[in-house]
Amino acid sequence: MDERRVLVVGYDAAELLDIACITSTLEITNLHGATPAYQVRLASPGGRPVTCATGLTLMAHETLERVTGPLDTLIVSGGLGHGKAAADRSIVAHxxxxxxxxxxxxxxxxGTSVLAAAGLLDGRRATTHWGWASNLASRYPEVIVDPDPIFIRDGRLCTAAGVTSALDLTLSFVEEDHGAALARSVARYLVTYLQRPGNQAQMSMFTSAPPPADELVRQVVDHVTAHLDDDLSAAALAARAGVSERHLTRLFLKHLGQTPGRFIRQARVEAAAHLLATTTLPMTAVAARCGFGTAETLRQAFVARYGIPPSHYRATQSTTAT
Structure with missing residues (x-):
């Protein structure tokens, strides 16, 4: 193989970052000695310029209708124009x-919606930007939509979440094609801390949403996030809030969409992830600070949440390495 042919499909109102994260990462990989190198091309319907959602215009290399295989990798970008693209029979057919x-x-x-419209994701797990996941699931019930991970690989089909997750997905391709050492080198050049594991959540509960509107729920949430190593059993939280366990659960489901127990587990694991990446605390100390009884309990919860053990997460994501 002389080159790995990579085709990025753009369309009117595509997202510039979706495209650039792919093209820049692969071209930088070429500069770092990828063998075989990537031949990266942008295709559009009719070969027309791609006017991105930001208003900037990209010149296409190829006319989508005229491209023929074989291709190494076909990638469909996302953007505000994805709905029209998914409804365009010509784009979907090609x-x-x-x-x-x-x-x-x-x-x-x-861009997941275009793959879904083409029937390529039927019966498969897929992700997309968290803000569009419910829409994707309702429009394409044959697709198993998981809004949580940064990217999902199901056989030879890969779907990435919102915008800059394209960088994580593309770095995973580089690692698959050329090995971890080259992927790390490219990540350093891009000034990004390696690539996030695909199972890492798109959003953190600490940054993803405004405080709950309900005063009682907000007080409980504030207590949980500030006292992760306390007794946070349903009984203890309900007693603190002055309500029954059943009523507290109803309030959490209404205002947060999850039970108190699930919220607490998520808060503890995310806090552990932060400590693993930003400190050199021993695993037992991380477990204790975040309310896990033992390092093994932390490991089990971490694997359930992120799909990797905490030791691997620290090895790849730590900001304290010298």
Missing amino acids: VRRLARESRRIASVCT
Whole structure:
């Protein structure tokens, strides 16, 4: 193989970052000696310039209708124009055609809707930008939509979450194609701390949403996040709030969409992830600070949440390495 042919599909109102995270990462990989190198091309319907959602215009290399395989990787970008793109029979048909001639098929952000419209995700797990996940699930019930991970790989089909997750997905391709050492080198050049594991959540509860509107729920949440190593059993929290356990659960489901127990587990694991990445505390100390009885309990919860053990997370994400 002389080159790995990578085709990025753009369309009107595509997201510039979705495209640039892919193209820049692969071209930088070439500069770092990738063998075989990537040949990265942007295709659009009719070969027309891609006017991105930001108002900037990209010149396409290829006319989508005229591209033929075989391709190494086919990637559909996302953007505000994804709905029209998914409703465009010509775009969908050519994506479906090229998918048959590609070793690897991917989408970024809302580009998942184009793959779904092509029937490529039927019966498969897929992700997309968290803000569009429910819409994707309702429009394409055959797709198993998981809004949590940064990216998902199901066989040769890969879907990435919102915008800059394209960087994480592309770095994972580099690692798969050329090894971890080159992927780390490219990540350092990009001034990003390696790549986040695909199972890492798109959003943190500490940054993703405003405080709950309900005063009682807000007080309980504030107590939980400030006292992760306390007794946070349902009984203890309900007693603190002056309500029954059943009523507290109803309030959490109404205002946070999850039970108190699930919220607490998520808060503890995310706090542990932060400590693992930013401190050199022993695993037992991290477990204790975050309310896990033992390091093994932390490990089990971490694997359930992120799909990797905490030791691996620290090894790849630590900001304290010298």
